[in-house]
Amino acid sequence: MKKRESAGKRMETLTNYLFILPLLILFLTFFAYPILYNFIISFYDWNGISVTKSFAGLANYRTVMSDRVMKAVLKNFVIIALGTTLPQAFFGIIFASFFRRHIRFAGFYRIAFYLPAICTVTIVGNVFSKIFETNRGYLNVMLRSAHLDFLCQPWLAAPHTALLCILFVNIWQWTGYSMLMYYAGMLNIPDDLYEAAAIDGAGPVQQFRHITFPLLRGTHYTLVILGVLGALKCFDLPYVLTDGGPAHATETFSTYIYTKSFNTFKQGQASAIVVLMFMIAMAITVIQLKMYYKEDRDKELAE
Amino acid sequence: MKNSLLYRCLAQLVCIPALVVFLYPLALMIQKSFGVNGIANYRLVFDYYDLRPNFATSLIVVGGTLVVMAAVVSMAAYAFSKLQFPFKKGIYYLLLTAMMIPTSAVIFPLYQIVRVFRLNNTGFSLIFPYATGSCCFNLMFLKNYYDALPNELLDSARIDGAGKWKTFLLIMLPIAKPGLVFALMQTFLSSWNELQMGMIFINDTSRQPLSVVPLRFAQTTSATGFTVNHLFAACIICLLPIGIFYVFASRYMVEGLTQGAVKG
Numbered sequence: 371m372k373k374r375e376s377a378g379k380r381m382e383t384l385t386n387y388l389f390i391l392p393l394l395i396l397f398l399t400f401f402a403y404p405i406l407y408n409f410i411i412s413f414y415d416w417n418g419i420s421v422t423k424s425f426a427g428l429a430n431y432r433t434v435m436s437d438r439v440m441k442a443v444l445k446n447f448v449i450i451a452l453g454t455t456l457p458q459a460f461f462g463i464i465f466a467s468f469f470r471r472h473i474r475f476a477g478f479y480r481i482a483f484y485l486p487a488i489c490t491v492t493i494v495g496n497v498f499s500k501i502f503e504t505n506r507g508y509l510n511v512m513l514r515s516a517h518l519d520f521l522c523q524p525w526l527a528a529p530h531t532a533l534l535c536i537l538f539v540n541i542w543q544w545t546g547y548s549m550l551m552y553y554a555g556m557l558n559i560p561d562d563l564y565e566a567a568a569i570d571g572a573g574p575v576q577q578f579r580h581i582t583f584p585l586l587r588g589t590h591y592t593l594v595i596l597g598v599l600g601a602l603k604c605f606d607l608p609y610v611l612t613d614g615g616p617a618h619a620t621e622t623f624s625t626y627i628y629t630k631s632f633n634t635f636k637q638g639q640a641s642a643i644v645v646l647m648f649m650i651a652m653a654i655t656v657i658q659l660k661m662y663y664k665e666d667r668d669k670e671l672a673e
Numbered sequence: 674m675k676n677s678l679l680y681r682c683l684a685q686l687v688c689i690p691a692l693v694v695f696l697y698p699l700a701l702m703i704q705k706s707f708g709v710n711g712i713a714n715y716r717l718v719f720d721y722y723d724l725r726p727n728f729a730t731s732l733i734v735v736g737g738t739l740v741v742m743a744a745v746v747s748m749a750a751y752a753f754s755k756l757q758f759p760f761k762k763g764i765y766y767l768l769l770t771a772m773m774i775p776t777s778a779v780i781f782p783l784y785q786i787v788r789v790f791r792l793n794n795t796g797f798s799l800i801f802p803y804a805t806g807s808c809c810f811n812l813m814f815l816k817n818y819y820d821a822l823p824n825e826l827l828d829s830a831r832i833d834g835a836g837k838w839k840t841f842l843l844i845m846l847p848i849a850k851p852g853l854v855f856a857l858m859q860t861f862l863s864s865w866n867e868l869q870m871g872m873i874f875i876n877d878t879s880r881q882p883l884s885v886v887p888l889r890f891a892q893t894t895s896a897t898g899f900t901v902n903h904l905f906a907a908c909i910i911c912l913l914p915i916g917i918f919y920v921f922a923s924r925y926m927v928e929g930l931t932q933g934a935v936k937g
Contacts, residue, residue, distance in 0.1 A: 383759070385837060389752035392745045393768065393808055400805040401771045404782035418781065464687065471676055473684040481923050483695050488919045490866045492887035493908045497698045499891070500901060508701065542695065554927055574680055603775035606868045610888065624777035624869070631781050632873065644778045651773040 405648060411641040418637030430642040439618045440643070443626050446533065447601055447650075450622070453537045454544070455597025459590065461541075462548025467578055469549075470556040480553065484546035491543075495610025498539050502526045502611075529619035532612050536620050539607055544600075548593055555589040556582060595658055602651055623647045706905040714906040721897050723879075724886065724910065730875065731865060731882040731914070733796035734803065738864045739857055741804035746811050747853060751841055753812070754819035755827060765816075771809035776869045787874050796882075798874040803864045811856040818852035819845065851928060858922050865915055883911050 412430055416423035434440055465483060469476040486494070501508045502525035510522045523531050559582065567577050605624035608614055614621040614629065623643065630640035676684075706714055752758075753765050783802055784793075792798040822845065830840040846853075865884060872885045881889075890899065890907045899907070 386752060386756040386758040389748045389756060393749040396745065396805040396808060397768055397771055400802050401774055401779060404779035407782035468684045468688065473681060479688050479692065482692055486695055488862055488915055490884045490912060491868055492884060493912055496887055496891055496904060496908050497702050599773055605777060624775055627777040647775060648778055655770050655773045
């Protein structure tokens with residue numbers, strides 16, 4: 371009797387595994403295997419095409435670590451992470467709190483502000499490269515016609531303005547996403563909290579500071595994680611606007627790996643950079659999980 | 674909530690300039706696309722480019738991704754929320770790490786697989802990588818959604834004699850629909866607009882997805898004699914399908930986010 375019961379139990383566990391099996395197979399094929407592959411290739415000298423490859427030990431890592439471009443890549447990662455996540459969250463939460471208080475045209479604004487987020491990045495790239503173009507670009511033409519010639523810049527052609535342009539377009543495109551997340555978070559905050567605060571004489575600013583902002587902790591946190599990882603993944607905009615240039619000023623992990631793999635055919639080095647990037651991503655994940663567990667424990671204690 | 678006059682004026686003073694900034698590039702593109710020759714710009718684009726195969730690729734890729742994603746992730750999210758099995762938490766967090774892995778970290782090995790199976794230059798090469806990424810991205814969101822559904826539902830289904838699969842298909846899945854709809858819409862947007870894998874796995878320009886095609890417009894302007902007006906007309910054509918999708922989808926976006934608990 372007991373034996374049959376345990377056999378039934380085992381059957382049940384097996385059927386439960388069937389529910390996650392498809393996802394597990396996809397994960398192993400399309401994420402785990404490629405990471406492992408890159409890890410192995412990072413110890414070889416290989417152009418990515420020929421049949422033979424020679425073992426190189428840590429040479430690829432040494433090359434990559436002493437590479438001046440990698441310094442630019444790391445610097446850009448930090449700049450993009452901070453320079454896009456914070457402004458997007460700042461504007462996003464301001465717009466969302468306006469809409470939560472039902473200002474006029476809120477519905478229209480919400481749809482319009484999210485519009486850039488649905489636009490295909492290659493199209494965004496085409497428009498903004500016409501706007502930022504040095505000689506006949508719309509921005510410089512506008513500045514000249516306003517007699518502000520001294521403000522004209524070779525926007526995408528000069529190293530430090532090029533990175534600013536990438537930041538600007540990124541903020542332009544993704545502020546709507548932060549806005550939407552904050553707005554959804556705010557809808558989950560019950561109206562009576564605000565009503566009670568209003569009775570106690572709290573104005574909109576105080577309500578925002580003491581109710582809205584602290585209760586959106588989960589959303590702040592999600593957006594920061596997504597923003598930092600977005601900076602790590604950042605490929606599309608630099609690729610279409612500057613192709614990592616001028617002089618690697620807008621090079622990111624992803625554009626550099628792409629160049630190494632598919633243009634200069636240094637797959638060993640590309641894989642070494644992948645491994646470094648992967649380790650950064652995992653470090654971020656571990657920090658995230660730590661915070662998650664801590665929150666879980668806080669909740670348990672609170673209950 | 675009553676807003677004071679000051680608050681209302683201030684809000685509009687912030688929103689109106691923001692509206693100009695957000696819409697200017699799009700308005701510029703539309704206005705210039707009709708510049709000089711009007712609608713003839715669009716006709717010239719269609720004379721030069723046959724975009725139907727590109728559109729077909731995009732449809733195959735997005736359609737396939739949505740089907741695979743919906744089937745795989747709703748099962749997995751349900752299991753992680755309501756079923757018990759060993760190593761549940763460990764596997765769950767392992768799957769979530771996939772969310773953190775950038776495309777460029779997997780693209781070269783996947784390209785090798787795609788070539789071995791001779792899937793390059795077909796939409797099928799993109800379906801499974803896209804679906805996997807979206808699954809891991811939506812797993813947490815959907816699991817939280819299922820978590821919010823009461824366990825009593827499961828118990829009463831069991832008492833009524835419904836098996837595990839029946840309970841999942843007939844009871845849990847229908848209730849979780851708004852959450853799934855939101856996940857489907859996000860997946861639609863991200864897989865329609867993906868660039869990096871699309872341009873590497875499909876390098877035959879006549880068959881690339883619509884998200885990759887605009888790269889070609891700018892590169893070939895000297896050969897085709899396209900002016901900026903034609904370029905923007907071509908961009909508008911490529912933007913149209915996703916724009917139409919957004920018009921219909923925008924109302925469901927906030928709905929899907931708020932009905933399920935977004936506590937993650």
